[in-house]
Amino acid sequence: MQQINLELFGLFFASIFTGNILLTNYLGMCSFLGASREVKTAFGLGLAVTLVMGITTPLCWLVYYLILKPYDLYYLRFIIFIIVIAAFVQVAEICIERISEKLYHNLGIFLPLITVNCAILGACLFMEIRHYNFAQSVVYGFGSGIGWMLAVIAMAGIRQKMAKSRVPQPLAGAGIVLIIAGIMAIAFTGFSGVL
Amino acid sequence: MNGRDTGLQIFSAGIFKNNPILVQILGICSTLAVTNSLRNTLVMSIALIFVCAFSSGMVSLLRKLIPGRVRMMAEIMIISTGVILVDILLQAKMPEISKQLGPYVGLIITNCIVMGRCEAFALSNPPHLAALDGIGSGIGYSLVLIAIAFIREPLGSGTLWGFQIMPGWWQNWAIMVMAPGAFFVMAVLIWIIKSFHHGEECACSK
DSSP, rough: HHHHHHHHHHHHHHHHHHEEEEEOOOOOHHHHHHHHTTTHHHHHHHHHHHHHHHHHHHHHHHIIIIIIIITOOOGHHHHHHHHHHHHHHHHHHHHHHHHHHHHHHGGGGGGGTTTTTTHHHHHHHHHTTTTTTHHHHHHHHHHHHHHHHHHHHHHHHHHHHTTTSSOOOGGHHHHHHHHHHHHHHHHHGGGGOOO | TTOOOOOOHHHHHTTTTOOTTTOOOOOOOHHHHTTSSHHHHHHHHHHHHHHHHHHHHHHHHTTSOOOGHHHHHHHHHHHHHHHHHHHHHHHHOOOOHHHGGGGGGGGGGGHHHHHHHHTOOOOOOOGHHHHHHHHHHHHHHHHHHHHHHHHHHHHSSSSSSEEEEETTTOOOHHHSSSSSHHHHHHHHHHHHHHHEEEEEEEOOOO
16 A cells, blocks of 8 residues: 555656656647746646646546447547547536636636647546556646646746846747746756655 | 738748748647657658648638537547547557657647647638648648757767767767757747848738
8 A cells, every 4th residue: 555655656746847748748838838928827727727637637547448448449539538628628617607706717717728738638648658547647637737837837937037137039939938948847857866 | 811822822831931830839839749859750740741731621621511619629520530540540550650659649639730720721711722721831840840850869869860970979968858958959949040030020920
């Protein structure tokens, strides 16, 4: 039991830091570049991504191992995963709207964007390729979401501080963000010594 | 784009003037991950060009039948179909490369370029022009990918297309194979291209 818990913790840690889905697999870059102008937006989007990723990854696990595998519909997985994600996002949006008006204003506006966020689909596909079991898929989903949120908030903070600094004109915008992301990626891989 | 644009103009706009990666900074998600080897990059590029042309053409063919409310979903379905075709073909013909590309073939579905071209161009233009636009954007995307791979592979592993090209004293830059390398190469590429385009910046953006 202890062994298993330790393994899961290792996976959790790895999915946040050393295997950060944004900085080592480059997933979710589009919304990363778009949403990292302000810490507040970054936080809202990060929260939404964590929520959706943490739930859809196990959901896709269930669909994949209980429906697709037994009926040999392996090749349909891309379409099915995307449908699961889109359907969940839709349901989540309705639920949040009913439950709390305030939460909906903070979180709800980001939800539709998430359907086409590559990080969500990416997490589901990685889960399938690496043959995670159910517990691992839960941990991996939440860990990746938190990792993504951490990266996007850190970037937003750096970009806000950078507003006053003089960046060479052609490098302003995407260029400098990519360089910062590169440096952040080095920092995050530095954690590999911990494991 | 107006009605007078010829096929050739539409085709070349995707490659140069509206290059999806460098000018519009779209779709770099699944771009960077495969660029540490030239061969994988080329396979990925061909897959993307195919999916882009296929889905643009299909969306444009069906544009009068798809109700406006569900068009996003319909587009995603069409794109996924194209990606599944590519994936099956890769697994059958090039199992090794398919394994190395891993999830990134599937991630073409969520690539903003494919979806973006469907939304922006294919929905309001006839099929043959839409397909051309898809191919043009796909090639524009691929050129950048290949350029990045062309820099990363020799610096990172001393090889090009799997052949050793760097002399014996060459020390591989491990960082080029790892994630940060792609970010740096990409940033420098954008820097260079934008410096050249600087004078005509206004004409370029959108």
